Amino acid sequence: MIAYKGFHPGMVCIGYQFQMGLNVTQEANCRKNGFHCAEDPLDCLSYYSDVDHSEYYIVNAGGDIDEDEFDSKISCTELTVLRRLTKEELFTLGLAFMADHPKRKWNSHVKKDKDVACCG
Numbered sequence: 602m603i604a605y606k607g608f609h610p611g612m613v614c615i616g617y618q619f620q621m622g623l624n625v626t627q628e629a630n631c632r633k634n635g636f637h638c639a640e641d642p643l644d645c646l647s648y649y650s651d652v653d654h655s656e657y658y659i660v661n662a663g664g665d666i667d668e669d670e671f672d673s674k675i676s677c678t679e680l681t682v683l684r685r686l687t688k689e690e691l692f693t694l695g696l697a698f699m700a701d702h703p704k705r706k707w708n709s710h711v712k713k714d715k716d717v718a719c720c721g
Contacts, residue, residue, distance in 0.1 A: 602666065604638040604675060605686070605694070607649030608656045612682065624680045631669035635676030638662050641702075642686075643695035644672045657686045659694075 612619040614637075629635030638660050639645055649655035664678030686694070 602640075602662045602675075604640055604660050604662045605642040605645050605691070606636075606638040606658050606660045606680070606682070607645035608658065609649070610654060610656060612656060612658075619680070619682055621682050624682065625664070626678050629665045629667045629676040629678045631667050631674055631676045635665075635667065635678060636662075636680035637674055637676050638680065640673035640675065641695065641698045642691050643698070644674060645691070647672065652688050652691075657688075657691045659683045659686060 606614075608614050608619065612621075619636075624636060626634070626636055631637070637648075642657070645655075645657055646652070649657070660683055661681040662675055662677040662679070663681065666678075667676045669675065
C-alpha cells in the first residue's frame with residue numbers, strides 16, 4: 602500500500618535510523634510499535650510539522666498493517682522507503698488525496714464550537 606512518512610533529518614524517526622529500501626520490524630500496532638506512516642500525505646504534518654527541517658518520503662507499507670482511527674496513520678511491519686518528496690510534491694499529493702476522498706470528514710478530530718471564532 603502506498604503511503605507517506607515524515608522523518609527528522611537523515612531519515613530518523615524516534616531514534617530509529619531508516620534506510621532507503623526495505624525496513625523490517627516484528628510487530629505493528631498504531632499506538633505502541635511498528636513503522637508508522639499515513640495514507641494522507643498531509644497527516645505527516647501532524648507529526649513532522651517543521652517543513653523546513655523535516656523530510657517526507659513516499660513509502661510502500663506492507664506486512665502486518667494496523668490502522669489508526671484518529672487520522673490516516675497506519676503501522677506496518679515492512680516499510681519500503683521509495684523516494685524523498687519535495688515540499689511542493691507533498692502538498693500536491695495532499696490536495697490530490699483530498700480530491701480523491703471527497704466524503705472524508707476533514708479535521709473531524711477538531712472540536713467545533715459556535716462561540717469560538719474561526720482562524721483567530
